[in-house]
Amino acid sequence: MLCETILSGNRLSLAKLITGIENGDEEALAALDALFPHSGRAHLIGVTGAPGTGKSSLVNQLARLYRHPPQGQLARRVGIVAVDPTSPFSGGALLGDRVRMRELSGDAGVFIRSMASRGTLGGLAATTSQVVAAMDAAGFEVILIETVGVGQSEIDIANLAHSVVVVEAPGLGDDIQAGKAGILEVADILVVNKADLSGAEHTHRILEQMLDIAYSRDDSSGSPAQNSWRPPVIKTIANQGTGIDDLFASLASHLTFIKNNDEWIKRSHQRLEIEFENLLRERVVYNWVNGAAKEKYHNLKQRVFNREISPVRAVEELLTLES
Amino acid sequence: MLCETILSGNRLSLAKLITGIENGDEEALAALDALFPHSGRAHLIGVTGAPGTGKSSLVNQLARLYRHPPQGQLARRVGIVAVDPTSPFSGGALLGDRVRMRELSGDAGVFIRSMASRGTLGGLAATTSQVVAAMDAAGFEVILIETVGVGQSEIDIANLAHSVVVVEAPGLGDDIQAGKAGILEVADILVVNKADLSGAEHTHRILEQMLDIAYSRDDSSGSPAQNSWRPPVIKTIANQGTGIDDLFASLASHLTFIKNNDEWIKRSHQRLEIEFENLLRERVVYNWVNGAAKEKYHNLKQRVFNREISPVRAVEELLTLES
Numbered sequence: 001m002l003c004e005t006i007l008s009g010n011r012l013s014l015a016k017l018i019t020g021i022e023n024g025d026e027e028a029l030a031a032l033d034a035l036f037p038h039s040g041r042a043h044l045i046g047v048t049g050a051p052g053t054g055k056s057s058l059v060n061q062l063a064r065l066y067r068h069p070p071q072g073q074l075a076r077r078v079g080i081v082a083v084d085p086t087s088p089f090s091g092g093a094l095l096g097d098r099v100r101m102r103e104l105s106g107d108a109g110v111f112i113r114s115m116a117s118r119g120t121l122g123g124l125a126a127t128t129s130q131v132v133a134a135m136d137a138a139g140f141e142v143i144l145i146e147t148v149g150v151g152q153s154e155i156d157i158a159n160l161a162h163s164v165v166v167v168e169a170p171g172l173g174d175d176i177q178a179g180k181a182g183i184l185e186v187a188d189i190l191v192v193n194k195a196d197l198s199g200a201e202h203t204h205r206i207l208e209q210m211l212d213i214a215y216s217r218d219d220s221s222g223s224p225a226q227n228s229w230r231p232p233v234i235k236t237i238a239n240q241g242t243g244i245d246d247l248f249a250s251l252a253s254h255l256t257f258i259k260n261n262d263e264w265i266k267r268s269h270q271r272l273e274i275e276f277e278n279l280l281r282e283r284v285v286y287n288w289v290n291g292a293a294k295e296k297y298h299n300l301k302q303r304v305f306n307r308e309i310s311p312v313r314a315v316e317e318l319l320t321l322e323s
Numbered sequence: 324m325l326c327e328t329i330l331s332g333n334r335l336s337l338a339k340l341i342t343g344i345e346n347g348d349e350e351a352l353a354a355l356d357a358l359f360p361h362s363g364r365a366h367l368i369g370v371t372g373a374p375g376t377g378k379s380s381l382v383n384q385l386a387r388l389y390r391h392p393p394q395g396q397l398a399r400r401v402g403i404v405a406v407d408p409t410s411p412f413s414g415g416a417l418l419g420d421r422v423r424m425r426e427l428s429g430d431a432g433v434f435i436r437s438m439a440s441r442g443t444l445g446g447l448a449a450t451t452s453q454v455v456a457a458m459d460a461a462g463f464e465v466i467l468i469e470t471v472g473v474g475q476s477e478i479d480i481a482n483l484a485h486s487v488v489v490v491e492a493p494g495l496g497d498d499i500q501a502g503k504a505g506i507l508e509v510a511d512i513l514v515v516n517k518a519d520l521s522g523a524e525h526t527h528r529i530l531e532q533m534l535d536i537a538y539s540r541d542d543s544s545g546s547p548a549q550n551s552w553r554p555p556v557i558k559t560i561a562n563q564g565t566g567i568d569d570l571f572a573s574l575a576s577h578l579t580f581i582k583n584n585d586e587w588i589k590r591s592h593q594r595l596e597i598e599f600e601n602l603l604r605e606r607v608v609y610n611w612v613n614g615a616a617k618e619k620y621h622n623l624k625q626r627v628f629n630r631e632i633s634p635v636r637a638v639e640e641l642l643t644l645e646s
Contacts, residue, residue: 273628280611305592311599
């Protein structure tokens, strides 16, 4: 059965399962169900930021460091999931893939998968979560979830991670891009990549100012100091490998922090609850928009547009359909 | 019947209906259903911003100006809905209410209602939309929807409006607050209130810079110039009544703009669709979390937490429940 070969470390089976998950195949969902109890061990690291911040190079460098850690540390098996909510097809992501393949090729300890937006973002987040669970069960100990920052989407996907790295690059645009998405609220670690570019200092300062404000707020809401983690702001030059060791060390500290504060289990449950409820929302609405009640749904929506019936009543009519 | 007395302009009936809507009474929903065809005429104006930006004073000043417009313009009947997603009770909002009552008291052309968060934000947005529809049907020609800026919430509520006014006040914190919420993406008009405070120029400049970036992006995505509205940034000192006439004029221009670009109907439909689908999502999940399937829902969630069953399978088990 697919599940056993995956647990035994068969890469081809894992790749097949993930394709099945993306297509929503029954067999894949059954295998995932069997694998699910074996998941929950991996350190899930979300890496997000605006296009052009150099996320992919950073992720590749991180992966390499987890594979070849500093003296005295264990090498980790690394999964990489590259999610691009912006592209309906995985073209862009696949390109990134080919680059990665060259850089990390032939390492059985690295598994890379690209995903593109199919249907709703909620759906993408859910599918991503399933792919992550599959890699997790397959024994990959660190899973890097890379997403292009485009607002709500990467917050959804950041919710999948234990540790969220937000990548900035010099330039006001990126600062705002990051700000816009409310992404600072989900950041555990901030990275100013391309730190050799002019404006890096400015970006670094703005991020620290944002954090000062955010954390003065937190204090006023009385969160105990020993339970609070202030995101460090780390400068990197990914394509030169500069600063990656600092990021690597910060991720280790953050992992220790969340394990010592019940944050690990809290985030895991929170993640699963969000996934559960999002799936529920998406599936239910999907059933109505595309399923048996399709006609009824669209007719009711049109009647709402014509103000013949109120949205509340329209929803009630839909709900009575199936009870 | 409640509906007729409301159409005839009975304030007490309207107040009663709104309370019924907030409580989800059957009678209220029936009345709302009957009123709904009479809605869709009012100019819905969302006013949002971080706490302390002076939204309430601004809204009061705007209301007064709509009641007593410049020479040669018609006075409008004004509804005010103050939404506070942050407070579980309407305490804060009610306080604002009492202040308003003094300022706008005895004017039958003004109807004020405060709402606080009950249950989910989606739920709050939906209820707010219903209250707005009721005021709209009751013949209030301009409806000011005031919300405290706290991220996603005011975006949900901004989606209810034809024209969205984002209020800033001097200070980096507020700039970020605005940025964080992705609120600039929904702003039709930006206001720098408390323009007499130091830092107002800085805030004004940052907002213009943000707009420069946002609109250079838009152009690259090839939106025709005559269809594009660049939000003006207006300085006001609400508690002195300064700049309100500029805001008033901008709102008139924006109303003309959306009516000339099919934006009016587009936004109305978009609003109704969002309301429809949010109601659907909320109601369905609510039914599971609190309804007959309550036990089953929570058991399944716990089994997901224990990794005995995958979220996908858990949702399937829920869905098979009722089919």
